[in-house]
Amino acid sequence: MQNFQLYERASTTEKSYSRENWQGGYQSLTEEFDYWIDDIEGEIPPELNGTLFKNGPGLFDINGQNIHHPFDGDGMISKITFTNGRAHFRNRFVRTEGYIEEQKAGKILYRGVFGTQKPGGWLANAFDFNLKNIANTNVIYWGGKLLALWEAAEPHKLDPQTLETLGKEQFDGVLSEDEAFAAHPRFDPHCEQNNGEPCLVNFSIKPGLSTTITIFELDNTGKIVRKNAYSVPGFAFIHDFVITQNYCILFQNPVAFNPLPFALGMRGAGECIKFQPNQPTKVIVIPRKPNIAKEGNKNGMQILEAQSGFVFHHANAFEKDSEIVIDSICYETLPEVEAGNDFRETDFDALKPGQLWRFYLNLENNQVRRELIESRCCEFPCVHPEKVGRDHRYLYMGAGHANSGNAPLQAWEKVDLQTGEKQLWSAAPHGFVSEPNFVPRDMPKASSFANRNGDEDDGWVLGLVYDSTHHRSDVVILDAKDLNKEPIARLHLKHHIPYGLHGNFVNEVFV
Numbered sequence: 001m002q003n004f005q006l007y008e009r010a011s012t013t014e015k016s017y018s019r020e021n022w023q024g025g026y027q028s029l030t031e032e033f034d035y036w037i038d039d040i041e042g043e044i045p046p047e048l049n050g051t052l053f054k055n056g057p058g059l060f061d062i063n064g065q066n067i068h069h070p071f072d073g074d075g076m077i078s079k080i081t082f083t084n085g086r087a088h089f090r091n092r093f094v095r096t097e098g099y100i101e102e103q104k105a106g107k108i109l110y111r112g113v114f115g116t117q118k119p120g121g122w123l124a125n126a127f128d129f130n131l132k133n134i135a136n137t138n139v140i141y142w143g144g145k146l147l148a149l150w151e152a153a154e155p156h157k158l159d160p161q162t163l164e165t166l167g168k169e170q171f172d173g174v175l176s177e178d179e180a181f182a183a184h185p186r187f188d189p190h191c192e193q194n195n196g197e198p199c200l201v202n203f204s205i206k207p208g209l210s211t212t213i214t215i216f217e218l219d220n221t222g223k224i225v226r227k228n229a230y231s232v233p234g235f236a237f238i239h240d241f242v243i244t245q246n247y248c249i250l251f252q253n254p255v256a257f258n259p260l261p262f263a264l265g266m267r268g269a270g271e272c273i274k275f276q277p278n279q280p281t282k283v284i285v286i287p288r289k290p291n292i293a294k295e296g297n298k299n300g301m302q303i304l305e306a307q308s309g310f311v312f313h314h315a316n317a318f319e320k321d322s323e324i325v326i327d328s329i330c331y332e333t334l335p336e337v338e339a340g341n342d343f344r345e346t347d348f349d350a351l352k353p354g355q356l357w358r359f360y361l362n363l364e365n366n367q368v369r370r371e372l373i374e375s376r377c378c379e380f381p382c383v384h385p386e387k388v389g390r391d392h393r394y395l396y397m398g399a400g401h402a403n404s405g406n407a408p409l410q411a412w413e414k415v416d417l418q419t420g421e422k423q424l425w426s427a428a429p430h431g432f433v434s435e436p437n438f439v440p441r442d443m444p445k446a447s448s449f450a451n452r453n454g455d456e457d458d459g460w461v462l463g464l465v466y467d468s469t470h471h472r473s474d475v476v477i478l479d480a481k482d483l484n485k486e487p488i489a490r491l492h493l494k495h496h497i498p499y500g501l502h503g504n505f506v507n508e509v510f511v
């Protein structure tokens with residue numbers, strides 16, 4: 001791989017944002033909308049047809065009682081449908097049991113994993129382990145079902161047209177009541193075990209003194225066709241994973257969990273996790289096919305050790321020669337949740353940035369090496385959907401405007417892993433971006449993509465951008481071939497969408 005040149009477009013001497021502007025994206029959106037978007041700069045490409053679903057916390061307070069961390073906010077789905085050069089917007093809260101109860105009561109009734117407490121101090125919270133399935137992390141469309149995901153419990157099923165909540169999804173009873181199903185499934189576009197048909201691979205974590213990792217594989221009808229459990233030593237906090245055609249790979253970040261302050265009602269469970277800088281990151285490699293298990297190693301699982309670091313999100317993984325290559329956003333330490341702090345007052349300069357690293361796993365000698373690809377602060381990476389588990393050339397992600405330091409995400413960046421070229425579109429100083437999605441131009445015929453060359457970036461990068469000047473959000477569409485160019489189209493919504501987490505684009509036009 002060639003050496004990477006830092007992209008020198010942004011100045012590092014002046015801040016590209018103000019905290020007051022950034023805070024506007026963390027205001028609750030209580031209203032639910034349903035309208036055709038008619039305030040548009042540029043033109044929506046007529047060949048861009050399909051639906052972008054996004055999920056994220058919509059409420060940061062319950063009737064004026066503030067929640068402690070955005071990750072504790074109730075899930076709200078946004079749907080942007082593109083059809084013949086027009087676009088339609090709709091948003092709905094996921095009607096989880098907790099959402100319905102709390103809206104009815106007009107107050108916080110549940111503790112949140114990331115520190116939200118019921119009113120009344122520690123006495124009111126002690127020994128209450130009843131958490132709310134907030135369905136706020138991702139939204140996928142698979143096997144004809146739209147599912148809102150939250151990693152600690154089962155998905156909620158929604159109507160893809162109306163976004164009405166239809167109930168919890170347990171996949172014909174394969175999941176038990178409240179069984180976890182992570183919020184970061186990977187879509188294998190051509191699964192060898194399913195005769196080359198697409199397949200969804202996901203995992204779940206059951207933490208404890210040792211941790212149970214369960215791997216699920218679903219065929220394209222939405223049925224769980226494989227489910228296998230593995231045990232690894234120690235506590236694990238694993239949010240995301242990656243797949244190759246033969247393996248699932250999970251990073252067990254070096255953390256320790258002290259449950260006492262949580263049990264005593266003084267902190268949320270997430271605030272009891274402490275990063276262990278002197279411990280290695282453990283890289284867990286699980287075969288997807290039973291016949292590749294090594295002799296004498298019953299389930300074929302291998303655990304390798306890498307330098308200490310914290311990973312929330314991976315971009316992709318693939319097998320090359322005798323190695324597994326993984327691109328991930330890695331932090332020097334876990335950005336810890338402090339019990340007394342208000343997330344709205346985050347001091348970005350005091351936190352370490354996420355940076356893009358490439359990891360190389362050698363399964364023969366159990367060695368892991370890594371190289372820094374992008375030192376600019378970044379998060380929310382993605383690749384072409386046909387490249388999941390395969391060698392990708394291009395990667396897209398949210399990034400800081402400045403090329404060093406830590407900051408809110410204000411830009412979308414494209415990295416060419418072959419040439420080292422980097423491109424950046426920035427919404428600074430008044431704009432703040434959420435996760436970008438890459439949509440291939442030929443998505444409906446994507447299965448033929450593997451036979452083509454040179455067009456991996458033929459498509460669009462799109463997503464939501466909060467415009468603090470007008471306190472509203474835009475849907476921004478960029479030409480993925482050249483992120484340095486101005487947007488192809490900027491669709492002004494009538495309101496803001498709070499900073500979201502994850503979502504997916506699907507070919508189906510749901511209006």
Ligand SMILES: [Fe+2]
Pocket residue numbers: 184239240312313501502
């Ligand atoms: Fe995530």
